[in-house]
Amino acid sequence: MEEKISIILFSGTVDKLLAAVTIASGAAAMQKKVQIFVTFYGLLAFRKDDWKTNRRLSKDFEDFATEALKAMEAKKVPNWLDTLKSAMEIGDVTVHACGLTMDLLAIKLEDLESVVSDIVGVGTFIENASGGQILFL
């Protein structure tokens, strides 16, 4: 069976976004099929141009994450969206928006960054994830 990893991206904080796209990059490089299901705060982070001003950090790791973010900016680590785009260039990585969040918050596909290919329900996500690993971030 084809190896695959499905990531449920519930968080829209930069630390979690970076973790998600880095894992996606590694998985894509190692020839696994990757799907990222962006939902709630994760989906909000994919609104057009949101990445430019996003400095949100996980509350749980606030102290450390602030330091980490500063260090990453000083060392010019690429932003999470560029890292995701690189992963999509080198492997099979797709991003799907959660239909429920889109409906609740009246967001349209054209409001999101173009890396998001479509809107799916949770049933489709689960079906696509079937037989592979699922990560929740």
Added chain:
Amino acid sequence: MEGIKITKEVDARGSFCPGPLMEMIRLIRSANVGDVVAVISGDEGTKKDLPAWIKKAKHELIAEEPIEGGATRFICKKLH
């Protein structure tokens, strides 16, 4: 590395995981079968990742040359 001609090399020092690995994948994709390409990486994680990817992708790791300052030049031949 006498006798081996590197057709393209990327110096990925200053780029972090997974950057150097992405550079190697891009290089291999743009190369012709039989070409030898190289990536220089200073990132510790990538030093394990690059050989692992080359093995997984079924290319040939010709050499890992240490470079002054703690970096490594990974030389890879595109096999298919």
